[in-house]
Amino acid sequence: MSSSTVGAVVAAIGMLVSLRLLHRLFPVQAIMSADSSFAELKSRYRKWAFRLGALTLLIATPLSGILWLLLKGLASWHAGRVPITFAPAFGAYWLLPAILLGLAGGGVVAMWIAQRLLANRYSEFLAYCSLSSGMNPVRANVLAFQACTIICTGLIVIGLRADL
Secondary structure (H helix, E strand, O other), X not given: OOHHHHHHHHHHHHHHHHHHHHHHHOEOOOOOOOXXXXXXXXXXXXXXXXXXXXXXXXXXXXXXXXXXXXXXXHHHHHHHHOOEOOOOXXXXXXXXXXXXXXXXXXXXXXXXXXXXXXXXXXXXXXXXXXXXXXXXXXXXXXXXXXXXXXXXXXXXXXXXXXXX
8 A cells, every 4th residue: 555545545534533532522512592493594594605705815825925935935944144054955844734734714704794794693694503503603713723823833834943
């Protein structure tokens, strides 16, 4: 079995374990009163959820590009100032933290826009997201954004590690 096949299997298992962990950590809670059924919420907010996903990617794409350029520039500047024990051989190393931070930033902006546009109906939208995903979306998103930030901080520190 090749290493890419093993990696794909491990990634798939990791995703399943992560989803089960999120379901256990953030169980569905009553976010709003049960005035509306799930079918009614689905008919109202399914398009909103799709649009927010698309908006997240639309924001994340240029944001990731900007962050990648900034991280490459920071690495170049840092390499010229301090002797480095591990210097990424190519700029593609900085793509992973840039993409992760871009997605986190895009998600935060998309949810902020949704909250402004939906105003009083935002709690209904959160109830739909909670019922459709099986977990509390606010707490799960906060955990995902925090984990993403910690991972990216670690990658940046590793990429800029200097022998002092």
